[in-house]
Amino acid sequence: MFAWPGIGRYLIDGVNGRDFPVVQATVLLIAIGFVVGNLITDLLLVYIDPRIRFE
Template sequence: MARTTRSAMLDVLTQDYIRTSRSRGIPNNIIIYSHALKNAMIPVLTVVGLRFGGLLAGSTLIETVFSIPGIGRYLVDGVLKRDFPVVQGTVLVLAVTFVVVNMLVDLLYAAADPRIKYE
C-alpha cells in the first residue's frame, strides 16, 4: 500500500494543477495534503478493498494454524465435521462482509474524487 501511495503521489505531483498551485505561492504542505493526496487516494482505496479480501481468506489459515478461535477456525471445523449449515452460514457471513466492504470502498471513491458522481 505504501508503494501504491508513493506511485500515485509521484504521478499526481507532476500534474499541471500542482505546478499552478506552486506558482501561486500556496504552501507546499497545503498542496500535498489538500490537492495531491486527495487525488492520489483512488488507487490506494482500490488496494485497501482488495487487501481486505485477502485478509478474510488468510484469517482461515492463520486461525487454523495457530488455534485461534474465530470465524475462520469455525469454518474449518464445520468443513471437517461435515456440518453444512455451519459452512453455509460462515461463507455467507464472509461473502456479505466482503461485498459490504467493497461497496464502502466504491462510496469512498465519490468522497475522495469529486469528479465521480453516482446517479
C-alpha cells in the same frame, strides 16, 4: 480475547465435521462482509474523488 478461535477456524471445523449449516452460514457471512466492504470502499472513493459521479 485473542485466543478465541476466529470465523476461519470455525469454517474449517465445520468442513472437517461435515456440518453443512455452519459452512453455509460462515460462507454467507464472509460474502456479505466482502460485499459491504466493497460498497463502503466505493462510496468513500466517490466522496474523496470529486471527478467520480453516480450515473
